[in-house]
Amino acid sequence: MNSILLHNVLLNGIPSDILVSEGRFSRIAGAGKISPESAAEVLDATGKAIIPALYNTHNHAAMTLMRGFADDMVLQKWLSDYVWPFEDKLTPADIHKGSEIAVEEMISSGSVFFSDMYFDIEQTIDVVEKRGMRAAIGITVMENHSLAVEAEKLDFIEHWSDPTGGRIQLVMAPHSVYTVGPEKLRRTAEYARNRGMRIHTHISETALEVQNCLKETGMTPVRYLDSLGFLGPDVIAAHCVHVDEEEWDILAERGVTVSHCPASNMKISSGRFPYELAIKSGCRITLGTDGASSNNNLDLREGMKLAALLAKCVSAGPDRSLSNIGNPELLPAEEVFRWATRNGAEAFGIDGGEIAEGRVADALLIDLSDVRMRPCHNLISNFVYSADSRCIAATICDGKIITDLCR
Amino acid sequence: MNSILLHNVLLNGIPSDILVSEGRFSRIAGAGKISPESAAEVLDATGKAIIPALYNTHNHAAMTLMRGFADDMVLQKWLSDYVWPFEDKLTPADIHKGSEIAVEEMISSGSVFFSDMYFDIEQTIDVVEKRGMRAAIGITVMENHSLAVEAEKLDFIEHWSDPTGGRIQLVMAPHSVYTVGPEKLRRTAEYARNRGMRIHTHISETALEVQNCLKETGMTPVRYLDSLGFLGPDVIAAHCVHVDEEEWDILAERGVTVSHCPASNMKISSGRFPYELAIKSGCRITLGTDGASSNNNLDLREGMKLAALLAKCVSAGPDRSLSNIGNPELLPAEEVFRWATRNGAEAFGIDGGEIAEGRVADALLIDLSDVRMRPCHNLISNFVYSADSRCIAATICDGKIITDLCR
Numbered sequence: 001m002n003s004i005l006l007h008n009v010l011l012n013g014i015p016s017d018i019l020v021s022e023g024r025f026s027r028i029a030g031a032g033k034i035s036p037e038s039a040a041e042v043l044d045a046t047g048k049a050i051i052p053a054l055y056n057t058h059n060h061a062a063m064t065l066m067r068g069f070a071d072d073m074v075l076q077k078w079l080s081d082y083v084w085p086f087e088d089k090l091t092p093a094d095i096h097k098g099s100e101i102a103v104e105e106m107i108s109s110g111s112v113f114f115s116d117m118y119f120d121i122e123q124t125i126d127v128v129e130k131r132g133m134r135a136a137i138g139i140t141v142m143e144n145h146s147l148a149v150e151a152e153k154l155d156f157i158e159h160w161s162d163p164t165g166g167r168i169q170l171v172m173a174p175h176s177v178y179t180v181g182p183e184k185l186r187r188t189a190e191y192a193r194n195r196g197m198r199i200h201t202h203i204s205e206t207a208l209e210v211q212n213c214l215k216e217t218g219m220t221p222v223r224y225l226d227s228l229g230f231l232g233p234d235v236i237a238a239h240c241v242h243v244d245e246e247e248w249d250i251l252a253e254r255g256v257t258v259s260h261c262p263a264s265n266m267k268i269s270s271g272r273f274p275y276e277l278a279i280k281s282g283c284r285i286t287l288g289t290d291g292a293s294s295n296n297n298l299d300l301r302e303g304m305k306l307a308a309l310l311a312k313c314v315s316a317g318p319d320r321s322l323s324n325i326g327n328p329e330l331l332p333a334e335e336v337f338r339w340a341t342r343n344g345a346e347a348f349g350i351d352g353g354e355i356a357e358g359r360v361a362d363a364l365l366i367d368l369s370d371v372r373m374r375p376c377h378n379l380i381s382n383f384v385y386s387a388d389s390r391c392i393a394a395t396i397c398d399g400k401i402i403t404d405l406c407r
Numbered sequence: 408m409n410s411i412l413l414h415n416v417l418l419n420g421i422p423s424d425i426l427v428s429e430g431r432f433s434r435i436a437g438a439g440k441i442s443p444e445s446a447a448e449v450l451d452a453t454g455k456a457i458i459p460a461l462y463n464t465h466n467h468a469a470m471t472l473m474r475g476f477a478d479d480m481v482l483q484k485w486l487s488d489y490v491w492p493f494e495d496k497l498t499p500a501d502i503h504k505g506s507e508i509a510v511e512e513m514i515s516s517g518s519v520f521f522s523d524m525y526f527d528i529e530q531t532i533d534v535v536e537k538r539g540m541r542a543a544i545g546i547t548v549m550e551n552h553s554l555a556v557e558a559e560k561l562d563f564i565e566h567w568s569d570p571t572g573g574r575i576q577l578v579m580a581p582h583s584v585y586t587v588g589p590e591k592l593r594r595t596a597e598y599a600r601n602r603g604m605r606i607h608t609h610i611s612e613t614a615l616e617v618q619n620c621l622k623e624t625g626m627t628p629v630r631y632l633d634s635l636g637f638l639g640p641d642v643i644a645a646h647c648v649h650v651d652e653e654e655w656d657i658l659a660e661r662g663v664t665v666s667h668c669p670a671s672n673m674k675i676s677s678g679r680f681p682y683e684l685a686i687k688s689g690c691r692i693t694l695g696t697d698g699a700s701s702n703n704n705l706d707l708r709e710g711m712k713l714a715a716l717l718a719k720c721v722s723a724g725p726d727r728s729l730s731n732i733g734n735p736e737l738l739p740a741e742e743v744f745r746w747a748t749r750n751g752a753e754a755f756g757i758d759g760g761e762i763a764e765g766r767v768a769d770a771l772l773i774d775l776s777d778v779r780m781r782p783c784h785n786l787i788s789n790f791v792y793s794a795d796s797r798c799i800a801a802t803i804c805d806g807k808i809i810t811d812l813c814r
Contacts, residue, residue: 064781067784068785296788313676331479372512375471381703388706
């Protein structure tokens with residue numbers, strides 16, 4: 001029997017026993033209330049708290065290979081002189097290596113899932129399968145990229161079945177409005193919907209993208225995509241930095257999920273995410289790291305802190321007579337934690353994001369003895385604002401501990 | 408003999424042997440070029456890189472006790488309803504405990520020094536002495552605070568001598584223009600200068616502070632302090648968020664050191680630090696964490712990343728026709744690293760901040776095998792943008808390893 005008993009773990013401040021079997025939380029009771037015999041393995045979790053694990057909704061995992069390769073420069077130079085020439089030389093073995101680094105980094109920093117958009121996806125799938133985490137692997141669609149060979153990919157999709165029995169899903173990933181024409185955008189969405197696949201894309205990451213889209217189509221990216229029938233509850237849109245109030249309403253109405261990537265947006269000066277509009281719209285907001293070459297890590301906990309701080313910094317303050325101050329009440333720790341956990345899980349149809357009987361057993365054990373978790377007036381605040389990966393004693397995905405407990 | 412040989416450590420990419428004796432780097436040579444017999448202890452540092460350690464120039468260390476105690480609220484409510492009532496109940500033993508947590512956290516995240524401003528300083532001094540790090544301990548001066556008892560403190564200063572033989576200095580810390588009147592500000596600066604003590608204060612942290620100062624004195628805080636003869640090369644001014652171009656020139660001319668505290672400014676919505684003006688002025692800029700209750704950690708490496716990202720996010724972009732984008736070239740990794748290392752050391756007269764023969768031996772050993780440091784196209788970029796405290800294999804202060812290597 002595949003089962004583990006987490007003994008004496010703190011759940012919402014209460015010492016608890018949690019039985020995990022067949023990948024789910026099968027029983028939760030007070031500490032000492034579940035017999036050790038009911039599980040194949042017992043883990044003494046004294047001094048640890050259990051919280052939901054993180055779901056990273058926008059990544060280009062293998063770009064870890066370009067971590068620190070080109071920083072602190074304008075986007076066009078970064079892409080033309082560094083990223084694209086580097087990518088032109090990548091082999092499948094390189095992608096495997098880059099994916100390994102990415103997956104290790106994500107697991108050790110508390111993510112159990114990532115939504116990816118890159119090339120040579122067989123390599124990334126192989127790593128995810130072996131290391132036990134979850135992923136939504138994007139089939140990248142672009143008009144002109146040496147690595148995006150459409151016919152072969154469609155063939156791949158037709159013959160693919162998830163080797164992990166539920167941890168990996170394929171999604172269609174038309175890259176953006178500026179790299180995919182209207183006909184291909186429409187056909188890709190249709191193709192995905194016919195097969196029940198989700199759709200992962202970039203929307204309004206930069207002001208230039210919006211300017212050019214306006215010039216070419218007479219519409220902003222959100223309105224343009226909506227006019228193509230592209231938007232829907234199966235769409236996960238990364239960035240959405242340059243989105244106006246009416247567009248937020250369109251995204252919310254269509255049920256689009258937004259993946260906010262604070263580190264990347266800040267580092268390459270894409271613009272300031274409109275937190276107030278986004279939150280007011282009621283859109284489902286999730287968090288992504290983006291690729292490590294524009295972040296430069298894949299630590300979604302750090303992403304939570306960045307988002308919560310940036311929201312308070314760039315928002316309009318409650319006292320509008322004082323300029324250049326923000327609203328410290330915007331995006332509290334609990335809310336950004338929900339973005340990174342339950343919202344991310346829901347967007348990809350994963351029944352996680354909560355420690356409750358019947359839910360899939362994706363979770364983190366937090367080491368309350370770590371100095372950054374002390375004192376512990378508020379566990380979620382400490383995790384969002386104070387912790388780092390050192391505080392994560394174990395990452396549990398699909399009912400299995402996938403970190404090395406002895407690290 | 409108090410000496411250690413760091414064998415085969417990477418220094419600027421070159422495998423090196425580094426002999427540390429009597430608290431300084433006494434000899435640096437190629438790996439294998441220094442005889443193991445020349446040191447009392449040999450540390451095999453294969454796979455580690457050596458870089459300068461971090462100097463945290465603004466802290467209220469014992470406020471770790473309030474970590475996560477009150478988040479996501481406006482400043483006045485935070486202070487009146489939470490911080491001040493909490494502080495009223497603090498005992499010297501509490502301050503000792505809070506300082507212990509702070510010091511452990513700083514050492515494990517790479518800081519060898521902090522400039523502190525709090526109460527019951529004997530407690531903090533005791534912790535710093537025992538744990539082997541450096542500190543500039545502020546004698547807090549305020550007009551009305553139950554814990555700031557002036558006469559006793561002056562007596563303390565007269566009878567104090569550094570028990571560590573050089574790691575601890577006392578500084579005068581008149582809190583701010585809104586908590587200390589002009590006469591006391593003037594006398595405190597004079598007192599400090601007569602004794603060669605540095606002066607640590609808050610300047611222009613919030614827009615409200617500037618508004619009130621204007622109302623009461625007809626001047627902004629920088630101009631007001633300058634009119635009192637307060638500013639000089641011995642002053643370390645925390646925050647300086649609401650400082651205009653002319654004021655930056657005043658600060659630069661007087662040789663004032665600024666302690667920028669990005670996390671705290673963002674979290675309590677103090678305002679957006681004017682990176683472009685600050686950098687253009689030529690002022691010496693350093694980094695601080697501020698207290699853990701408004702951050703909520705004391706990790707200056709995280710502070711470097713926050714500053715570098717925020718600068719790129721809130722600055723004016725190179726293409727001014729595109730609004731709401733910043734300048735990705737502003738505050739590159741190397742520059743913010745200098746803020747956190749050499750600039751901080753220099754501001755407090757510490758001959759550190761560089762790995763060179765003759766300098767004091769304050770340094771970090773970075774574990775290059777950590778997944779967040781891989782690949783390593785650029786060590787400083789990786790440390791600033793990708794690392795977390797897990798990547799720090801050892802913190803060396805005053806020639807001694809003060810972290811537990813086996814952690």
